[in-house]
Amino acid sequence: MKENVTRRAGRPRPVAVAPPPTPPEPGALAAKVRTLAPSMTRSMQRVAETVAGDPAGCAALTVTGLAERTGTSEATVVRTARLLGYPGYRDLRLALAGLAAQLASGAAPAVTADIAVDDSLADVVAKLTQDERQALADTAAGLDLRQLEAAVAALTAARRIDVYGVGASSLVAQDLAQKLLRIGLVAHAHADPHLAVTGAVQLRAGDVALAVTHSGRTVDVIEPLRAAFDRGATTVAVTGRPDGEVTRYADHVLTTSTARESELRPAAMSSRASQLLVVDCLFIGVAQRTYASAAPALHASYEALAHRHAPRRR
Template structure:
């Protein structure tokens, strides 16, 4: 019953009133990287073309871009819409804006992938660039309305469960540790079975957060689904805004990732964007609960400082 009500509300919110705002030019490359793995091969060719040469593609008509990528006009329009633009004209405007930013130095071109022969200095430079770009892309594409709603839910929560597996599990533990330090009741069960049994105990007024870059990790989706059905407020942090996990999310926070390569798998590159979102959630909660959060943080700092004191000076 609860699920039906919540899904009806989600559908109503998605279909009514104000149309979604197209991504800002700075977020275009991030959207391409996030959505390319889910596109057809022909749509990938269009997406790769606009991301690699925004200035050149901005000068092309829909027919010209279709000819350049060996696709059809319909494919170009579908790609534009998948990237979040009402039509190709809107995509061209975003491409022109992105090209202007790149020419001014505010949106640097992507570096090449790390190779096995790269000197360590080049590895450092490329990783630093990719990390900075991931942070910038995630910030540009983050929906602050959804973020604010997620923060409000965390502030009011009786209990918070955070689900994540593998590298995303480390991010889940990071969020949980932060929330615990300001006095919130938070858990990050590492075992998938424990996550589901914990989710069964949730109810309205509780919050469940799922962290999964692919958005299709079953061991993360299942406890979120259970929490959703129990009436808890649910949040998904994912790199795929149309992924299966979002079906059970009241609030979706999308992340960007650097390009995946042989020496830099998605699990490694996705963590940077996830940690930024987690930090935004924590700071937002700490701001709204400052009167209790500040003393709690001070107490935790004092406790940790006590443990770091020389053995002979410990009380």
Template structure:
């Protein structure tokens, strides 16, 4: 099957409005690596020259990128727009932002001979860009729904492997401190064993940048089948994990390289989403959360004080 007609997985979720113009560049950076080569040509073209592409018909953009009209339409949909007309409107808006000096910066890859000062500058810029991209592309409708489910949950399970498990533990620690029952699972067997016990009224959260981590997808699938509300935090909204997610929260990250496996930006973006979830839940459960948080501070205060000298 040629790349021109390769079918792209569309998540099983209700349609949502296309992202605002400021989120378009972030969408291209996040989703580009998972697209077919022909779709990547369309995505790169609209990101590099939004004004020029906004002036083109679907036929014109197909000719410019050496693809087909069907590929242009599929690319628009993968980027989050109902059709090409909606993408053109976003391109026009992005072009206007760039003309006003609001164009997003692009961080160059780190080279093996870069001085440490350049490494610091590039990493700092990349982190800022990833956070901005994540915020711009985050579906606040799904975020609100996920917050509501977490706030009302009888029990919360969070799944993450490797670096994503660090984020899972961060979310669980935050939820525990405001009085919610939450557990982080890194062992895939234990994760599935716990997922079997979930039911309606419980929540399962899967954290996977690639969207393809089997050890995270499997317990989420079990939780989904058991009737629990499921949430996926992922950098690949076209990944397999979203098949079993009621709510998908997309993160942005820089491309990983030889010098940067498990790039920090993937965790930074995930942690932003975790903080948004926590603050939302704390707001909704404030009457119970505030005393619980105060009690946890008091219980730990002596561990942070200087020991008295004899």
């Protein structure tokens, strides 16, 4: 792997550069648009929504033709393609052709309406199930497996792991830390921002700091990640905004998708399932690579907890 020198804490340190991200599969294009559109400029939104809404028609257009159709510029079209994960417009056109073929074969994703105040519980269950299923499918389709592999490798070799998250994301951070503890790794979840920064400044090369933030701009998560980054720890961001500020301090970025937000389904709810999918993938990847030690550790924790659930004798 090529080496690059990144300045941290006032001194150069060799840092392995992760391979460039793999362009999304055709089926992941709509998911990428849903995830990134809120953070795009209006002109880029027009391009992204146009190609997602009419992949067959746009696949036949040149970059100039798409710019004219969307009332934007060629530079905006190219920037949109790159933000969606494609090296250039040619790669986006190939993905559009592939997506058009999928849609023609009947592989279009189901879409449900937002949950209404007067919906029956049966409708709520059906709509939530469909939304969660779509969010998980979108996250899986858009997940960069090379970034995931690099994050798993870093966690596997880590001396210590700190995980940051606040609000709903703190539940996801705690879930990952608890799983890693059960296979014998030294892992801590920090929901208190002061304790998170206090712990982060103790990290160094060989440690891992992982931040969970849907928005990518939660200050209480970014600050400890930046402190860990500056001290040479390997840093990972699990976020719904790959262009968010948190990624400036992340060696590896794992992008999540979300179900559609609504009045009764805020971002905290819609992002949670996708975040849990990503941290479960991280945990399983680490457990596979440390199976010789992870399996006995899991067994020991099961045994210890089983005794706590045993009925008491009177």
